[in-house]
Every structure is written in structure tokens, then in C-alpha cells.
Amino acid sequence: MSLQQKSETNHQLHADCTNCFGLCCVALPYAKSADFAKDKAGGTPCSNLDSDYRCTIHNNLRNKGYRGCTVYECFGAGQKVSQITYGGNDWRNHPETAAEMYEVFPIMQQLHEMLSYLYEARSLKETKAIYKDLEIAIEETEKLTNFSPRSIIELDVPAHRVMINELLLRTSELVRAKASQGKRSKSLKRDLLGANLKGANLRGANLRGALLIAADLRNADMRMADLIGADFRDADLSGADLTGSIFLTQAQVNAAKGDKQTKLPSSLTMPTHWM
Known part of the structure; x- marks a missing residue:
């Protein structure tokens, strides 16, 4: 993988809020706790979400009682669902897609998290012996992320995760074997x-x-x-x-x-x- 390809991949697997419809701020629920200042039901926009899908307290989340927001990572699922899966059609102007979009988002987050780990494993010199297996897993997972919304919802994500986890375990063994005993x-x-x-x-x-x-x-x-x-x-x-x-x-x-x-x-x- 070239440096340019690696840079592009890293960008795709990190949150880009400027190209997302604030999905983590709408789709996901949270309960009042040390991490969140108040309760919020899934599918309900956070009170801090502005009309342009930006957070009005982004630079002051911890002080305002929203520490949980600062430790959440969608691995780029937000922009993928917003711009690719739904072609830039947001849930405000297309309310008929909202419920489905909220269901697709956390599934896409899981797929992108797996991709993030797979690409990291693929970048390690210790994994040369399982390079082809990692490449196949990356290709198969990437393919799933480009399914239609209904097909994504119907995916057996736990089964796919089991397959990916086997490769990540092999990666772990190869890397840790290099550590000083x-x-x-x-x-x-x-x-x-x-x-x-x-x-x-x-x-x-x-x-x-x-x-x-x-x-x-x-x-x-x-x-x-x-x-x-x-x-x-x-x-x-x-x-x-x-x-x-x-x-x-x-x-x-x-x-x-x-x-x-x-x-x-x-x-x-x-x-x-x-x-």
C-alpha cells in the first residue's frame, strides 16, 4: 500500500463530522451519568446539535458534562452512511429514511471498526505470513459496507466479527512473540x-x-x-x-x-x- 493510499484509508476510517449528518448525536441513546449531563433516547437529536449538524459545545464538551462524546469514535461510519449509503440525503429533509438510517449507522460503525483493525494488522511487518488472509478479509468487509441499507441491516455482523477476530488474534500472537520474553x-x-x-x-x-x-x-x-x-x-x-x-x-x-x-x-x- 502506497503512502497516499494509506493516508486515504486512514481518513476514511476516522470521523469526518463535516460530511456527516450528526448521526452519533441523533441515532445513539445515552443516560445521565458521569459521562452525560442528561438522558437522551435513540433517534432523538441531542439538544446541543445545531441546524448544520455541528455540536454547539464541541470545544467545551467535558466542562459541560458530555465527556462521553469526547471518547466516542465512529471510525468514519458517519460520513460513509451520510454521503455514500444515503447519497447525501439527510434525515431532516428526508424524514422517511431517518429510522432506517439510525439503524444502519451503528452497524456501519462496527464494520468500519473491524476495517480499522484489519488495516492496522496489514501494515505490520510481523503479519507478512497472513498478508493474503488479511487482504481477503479487508476486501470482504469493504464490500459489506457498500451494501444497500436493507442488506446492511440484515447482515450477521457477529458471525463476520468471529472471522475477523481470528485474524486479529493471529496478528496479536505474531506481534507479541517479538516482545522481550x-x-x-x-x-x-x-x-x-x-x-x-x-x-x-x-x-x-x-x-x-x-x-x-x-x-x-x-x-x-x-x-x-x-x-x-x-x-x-x-x-x-x-x-x-x-x-x-x-x-x-x-x-x-x-x-x-x-x-x-x-x-x-x-x-x-x-x-x-x-x-
Whole structure:
């Protein structure tokens, strides 16, 4: 894949709110909590959504009680549904499509999330042995994203996810096998809620789906760790080294705490609330 193709792919798999009809602000429900200031039912526009589909408090979401919005990532599903699946026809001017559009959006989000992981796996030198399998999976998943709205709704997404997950597991094994064995943890428990892991050697660890909420990960070595689906809400990553870790998303990073000494993969950016 050329640098230009890689750049285009990365753009397609990241939210572009300027080309979306505010779908995450309408289609998805949320409940009043530490992450959201009030309740909202699915299919109901957020009170902060403007007529141009922009958020009126975008630059002040955390202070206004909408921290949950800052850690959500649609992986580019919003613009895909808005501009491709529905050809630029928005739900305000075409209300007859609204309910269907809201149903299609979260399914597309799942497909784009899988694509994001697949493209990351494909970019790694350690996955050369499964290159063809990854290419096939990418092609098949891309094809699903271009189905008609009704066909997307009828997809068996869990079954497709099982197939994709097998490839991601193989990717994880190939990458983590390169990590220094030393004191590498091989059987970390999934529930690490509030765990004291300050300075821990988690290099090459399998932290898939781990609950790391409010965990102390200051100065931890998490290089080449598998972090897919790990819950980093309020985890302290100050000074931690996550370079070379795999399947870490911007949303996970945004949910955590950190500082200027935290080392992130080059594809991710430091959240403003860390500065």
C-alpha cells in the first residue's frame, strides 16, 4: 500500500463530522451519568446539535458534562452512511429514511471498526505470513459496507466479527512473540479495575478486553501489548510507554489520563485534557 493510499484509508476510517449528518448525536441513546449531563433516547437529536449538524459545545464538551462524546469514535461510519449509503440525503429533509438510517449507522460503525483493525494488522511487518488472509478479509468487509441499507441491516455482523477476530488474534500472537520474553505477563486477569500497575512490565502483554478503569499505569511499559477493547476510562497513563502497542484507538486514549511524558503510537494524538 502506497503512502497516499494509506493516508486515504486512514481518513476514511476516522470521523469526518463535516460530511456527516450528526448521526452519533441523533441515532445513539445515552443516560445521565458521569459521562452525560442528561438522558437522551435513540433517534432523538441531542439538544446541543445545531441546524448544520455541528455540536454547539464541541470545544467545551467535558466542562459541560458530555465527556462521553469526547471518547466516542465512529471510525468514519458517519460520513460513509451520510454521503455514500444515503447519497447525501439527510434525515431532516428526508424524514422517511431517518429510522432506517439510525439503524444502519451503528452497524456501519462496527464494520468500519473491524476495517480499522484489519488495516492496522496489514501494515505490520510481523503479519507478512497472513498478508493474503488479511487482504481477503479487508476486501470482504469493504464490500459489506457498500451494501444497500436493507442488506446492511440484515447482515450477521457477529458471525463476520468471529472471522475477523481470528485474524486479529493471529496478528496479536505474531506481534507479541517479538516482545522481550523476560517478565512478560502471559495470563493477566481481565478485571484490573483500579489496579496498581505503576511501573509494571506489560511489554507484549495480552490485555484484550481488560477492565483497566482507574488503574494506575504510570510509567508502565506497554510496548507491543495487545490493547484491543481494553477499557482505559480514568486510567492514569502518565509516563507510560505504549509505542508499538496494537489495536489501541484514539477513543481509548481520550478516555484515559496522561501527560506529556506518555508515549503513544504515531497514529494517535495526545488529548487536549492531558496538556
